Amino acid sequence: MSDKTILVVGTYDTKDDELNYIADVIRGQGGGVKTMDISVLGDPSAPCDYSKHQVAEAGGSSIQAAIDSGDENTAMQIMARGSAALALRLYREGVFDGLIVLGGTMGTDAALDLCQALPLGVPKYVVSTVSFSPLIPPERLPADVQMILWAGGLYGLNAICKASLSQAAGAVLGAARAVEAPDFTKPLIGMTSFGKTVLRYMVGLKPALEARGFEVAVFHATGMGGRAFESLAAEGAFAAVLDFAPQELGNHIMGSSISAGPDRMTHAGASATPQMVSIGCYDLVDFIGWQDVPSTLAGQEVHAHNRLLSSVMMTPEQRREMARAMCRKLSAAQGPVTLLLPLQGGNEWDRPGGPLHDAAGLAAFCDEIRAQCPDNVTLLELEAHINDPAFTERVLAEFDHWVSSGVITP
Known part of the structure; x- marks a missing residue:
């Protein structure tokens, strides 16, 4: 045998x-x-x-x-x-x-x-x-x-x-x-993010959610990570998703090959999975670091993350396009959606004094989110940065409300 x-x-x-x-x-x-x-x-x-x-x-x-x-x-x-x-x-x-x-x-x-x-x-x-x-x-x-x-x-x-x-x-x-096949005995939360140098919310959220009886899987939103996230969302594997790093959507609409495909930010909504969404690295377009900057992004500021990966800063109009794309995707959701909008920025590099700070670009994005946010989405504006403790605290407060109201079952 x-x-x-x-x-x-x-x-x-x-x-x-x-x-x-x-x-x-x-x-x-x-x-x-x-x-x-x-x-x-x-x-x-x-x-x-x-x-x-x-x-x-x-x-x-x-x-x-x-x-x-x-x-x-x-x-x-x-x-x-x-x-x-x-x-x-x-x-x-x-x-x-x-x-x-x-x-x-x-x-x-x-x-x-x-x-x-x-x-x-x-x-x-x-x-x-x-x-x-x-x-x-x-x-x-x-x-x-x-x-x-x-x-x-x-x-x-x-x-x-x-x-x-x-x-x-x-x-x-x-x-x-x-192989240790996935065990869904504990309800699973799917979260998107990047490394701690640029996005830090998972450091506080993961242990806090685990203490509430949930398992947390954090997906690195560099193309294949987003595909894995969407694949599981399509299966209805998540009790809820915290999709806080939507950059793969921006990559796709801007023509980057670092893409999770055209279905990014759709499967949780189609499966009626409760979603919290935010704006981690919304303002950056990743591209392959050892290749030339795509001609469509030529002349825009570039941040070299390492020899494999570089990022181009979006213009204010491109950020508006990103906001419209996010709202279009979320408008089709069959389950509850909360969009958390931290008004002071979406990655560690865009803080005032940071190398990628662009107050006008952030304002343009936020204005477009307000204008385009669909009726099925609850918009929560926070006078905070995405990496601030205040963001994590608001996420947990919203999560606890969902649990207490039966939206999420522990």
Whole structure:
């Protein structure tokens, strides 16, 4: 008997040797294997546990329809939909504990959909010829996916590619054995933030909320953190969210590649999860530090955070645009929303005398928030900075009111 079972997925008509090698490594380490074929035209050397016909049918189609399409992109999207639906069903039935998918660009395209379908915490490994490539947009990466480059593996087994394949096989089995799946026994609060040098509210809020019987997960709002936050919000995993660092929304509307995608600040509202929202780093657009400043932001002041990440200060009009975007997103919320507006600033660098202080820009943003705030949102203006104790105290007072009125259940 094996302790954990790994689902091995790929196009067995073209990558039979490599996929079987991965399966053998997993079995050699004491793991179990289930196999899924997402090829269209050919067949594996031996039957898979889940055939290409079952995969296509799980997506509401058929292999014949994929073949008749006459287009490999259309055909592979049929297999992507089917493999995602089938894998999710199998996981819920307890058939497997972790997933590994092998592919070139075609297989990777399907793998991303498959991995997106599985909950956060399920070990997901993609072995790809385009791992880490700019071909893969950030919004298609599941928040907890692991990738390894399939070096030297375009056609057949060799000593180089075996190094990648065996590492990935061992990694997914090890992850399945070691993972501590999310335990939602305690009600969970989702919070967005950045490090303590720029935003400090979580230092006081986390222990205070834990003392009230809640667990607190703080998400680093640098693209992938926001994706993880939104993914869990979409599942209704949070008792409430404290979305105090909305900068990823600004990044997206200003065209930065450091984005959590177009759905940022939507899933908590769609799932009717109570939200408190604020303005942490609302005024900054992050971009990749080792690249040139985007042409659309040329001439604006730049703050270099480190060699990986730099930030551009928004102009007053861009801040107004950010305010409008926040209000549009929050207007669709199905649950209670409180927007806390600290009138003295939204990050440590924008205090008076700080390197990014811009009183006119902050005033423009606040004016636009007041003008655009939708009727379903309670606007609380605070004569404080977001990093002041007064902000934390007001958040806790509002939180306690929600608990006492039954909006949040401890």
